[in-house]
Structures are given as C-alpha cells and as structure tokens.
Amino acid sequence: MEYRNLGSCGLKVSALCLGSMQFGWTADEATSHDVLTAAFEAGIQFIDTADIYSRWVEGNAGGVAERIIGNWLKKGVARREQVVIATKVRGPMGEAVNDQGLSRRRILLAVEASLRRLGTDYIDLYQLHWPDDETPIEETLRALDDLVHQGKVRYVGCSNFPAWRLMQALWTADRRGLTAFVSLQPHYNLIHRAEYERELEAVCLEYGLGVIPYSPLAGGFLSGKYRRGEAPPAGSRGESSGRLKAYMQASRSWQVLDVLQEVARSRGATTSQIALAWLLQRESITSPIIGPRNLEQLRDNLGAVDLALSAAERERLSEAGAWREA
Numbered sequence: 001m002e003y004r005n006l007g008s009c010g011l012k013v014s015a016l017c018l019g020s021m022q023f024g025w026t027a028d029e030a031t032s033h034d035v036l037t038a039a040f041e042a043g044i045q046f047i048d049t050a051d052i053y054s055r056w057v058e059g060n061a062g063g064v065a066e067r068i069i070g071n072w073l074k075k076g077v078a079r080r081e082q083v084v085i086a087t088k089v090r091g092p093m094g095e096a097v098n099d100q101g102l103s104r105r106r107i108l109l110a111v112e113a114s115l116r117r118l119g120t121d122y123i124d125l126y127q128l129h130w131p132d133d134e135t136p137i138e139e140t141l142r143a144l145d146d147l148v149h150q151g152k153v154r155y156v157g158c159s160n161f162p163a164w165r166l167m168q169a170l171w172t173a174d175r176r177g178l179t180a181f182v183s184l185q186p187h188y189n190l191i192h193r194a195e196y197e198r199e200l201e202a203v204c205l206e207y208g209l210g211v212i213p214y215s216p217l218a219g220g221f222l223s224g225k226y227r228r229g230e231a232p233p234a235g236s237r238g239e240s241s242g243r244l245k246a247y248m249q250a251s252r253s254w255q256v257l258d259v260l261q262e263v264a265r266s267r268g269a270t271t272s273q274i275a276l277a278w279l280l281q282r283e284s285i286t287s288p289i290i291g292p293r294n295l296e297q298l299r300d301n302l303g304a305v306d307l308a309l310s311a312a313e314r315e316r317l318s319e320a321g322a323w324r325e326a
C-alpha cells in the first residue's frame, strides 16, 4: 500500500480510503467486519464514515456504521492508533429541529455521540457533511476549533462544499485564527466531473487541501456490471438508486464505460481498477473512498493501487468523460 500526506498536513493516509456507507445497509455487521479486517491487512488504515450511515434503511436510527466500526475496533484486529478515522456531522439524526445542521449546539452534541459509537476518545478527521446555509460559518468553525483544543478531534475537513463556501471557510479560519480545513470530500469520478474540476480542484491545489473523492465508481456503474438496455443485476445498487438510474439513461455514461472497457481489456485489468487508477494518479487526489460491500469487491478495488496508467491512457480516459460548457 502507498501512503500519502493528507494535503499539506503531516497526517499520512493510505492511497485508498475504506468507505462505510454500505455497513448496515448492503453489508451486514459480520461482512462489514470481514471487509474492515481484509482492508486493514492489505494496508488500508484510513476509514470514512458518518453519523447518518445508514439511517435511510428501515429500522435504522442512524449511527449504525459508526457502531459497526466501533465494534470492530473492540475486536483488536487493529489498535486505535493504527487507523485514521474520519466521520461527519450535519445530517438529521432525529426529528427535533436541532437534531441536524452545523450549529455550535449540534456539533458539540454530535461529536460526543460519534465518539461513543466509535468507542474512541478522539476522531482523526471530523468533516462537515454538507454546508448549512442557516448557520454562520464562523460559529461552525469556532465549535470545531474548540473540539481540536479539547483533544476530541485532530483535523477538520468538509464535504460537498462549493468552491465559494470552501474559500469563505478558509478565509474565515485564517482571519479569526481558527483551525482550518485540511481536506475536501467531493463527489468525483470519471462520469461526475464538472462539479469538482470547474473550480474546486484549483482551490484544493492552491491551498494544499487533501482530496478524498467519494463514489469513485459512480456507485458501481463503472464496475461494468450494468448493461445497455437491460435491468440492473439483482441485488445491485442500481435497483434502488436514482443516481444510478440517471447514469443508465445518459448516453455519455455508456461512452465513458466503452473507453474504460477498452483500456481495461488492453491492460488485463477490471474496469473498476482502471477507473480507480485514473483517480489515484490525478495530481490533486489524495485517496479515493471505495465502498465495497463484500470481500470480492474489496479485492477487485485493491488491484488499482499498483496499476500505473500511461500518460496516453490517462489522457484517453480524461477525454472520454470530459465536460464542456454548453
């Protein structure tokens, strides 16, 4: 496994981060623990989760993925200091008006609940899941800064922030002497390009932010298991996800997949591995967050780490999914 600095900070993270959105959703606890163990044994020490995973599953109150990770840590496969745990706050964790958002009150309560579920006394990277337009950014940053000073959080980052909000947060932290974001977690893959490439990428490069893109396989579309004009395979995310259905209806997604399949065939690799390798080798990217729901998918995804694409292959793939202004 390769280890990289998370942007310009000193923290080293594995080149692949293990996501946990599928824990308690498409992977039960036993399978999730197997995936965590196999990933750790393969050198992945960076784990991404969120308080709301997987609250959308009927009967889940939220916090399920954090609890599954906490239970895995208790097994002692990895010592706490051997792993880098990233979690998030922002989404609704209850019905009351203050059970969501990025107010000082919410953050101070949410962090305690995440620490309890994870069974740890510090979070390595505490991320804002998406912006809260109804809370001043200074209030949010001050709460995060207090958590860093209290030793409950080591670094802070954000996800799903547009470039102007990211700049506003960096500027506010600088002006007020508060802890600044070290990372961004954007939605980014070979199909979903413009949101990150238009402005965010330049901000991250200029200000030295680590970038940990989510949905690197477009929710599984880039694994190549979906077929033009056919129903999604039974049990796949494509059966329920609106985003995947949209990918399946867009001719551009299939064009990207065609090129991906050609490159994969010529390299004797899978399309997932090529799609991940393309991200891994992009200058601004630190660590794509993979989301395997079983050991087979994990093993496949791991094969991307040692797969060096040529400049011509990278260029071809970039061109296939390039976005253009209308």
Ligand SMILES: NC(=O)c1ccc[n+]([C@@H]2O[C@H](COP(=O)([O-])OP(=O)(O)OC[C@H]3O[C@@H](n4cnc5c(N)ncnc54)[C@H](OP(=O)(O)O)[C@@H]3O)[C@@H](O)[C@H]2O)c1
Binding pocket: 018, 019, 020, 021, 022, 026, 048, 049, 129, 159, 160, 185, 213, 214, 215, 216, 217, 218, 219, 220, 221, 223, 225, 235, 236, 237, 238, 272, 289, 290, 291, 292, 293, 296, 297, 298, 300, 301
């Ligand atoms: N910040 C945010 O707002 C946000 C949003 C989404 C995700 N995330 C984070 O990012 C992580 C990854 O996101 P993601 O799950 O969308 O990533 P992804 O890599 O785009 O999709 C993962 C899914 O693709 C399918 N898959 C993976 N490898 C495969 C293979 N070799 N063959 C066939 N199918 C394969 C599986 O779905 P099926 O088998 O079920 O079809 C798997 O659960 C999450 O766990 C979470 O930690 C963050």
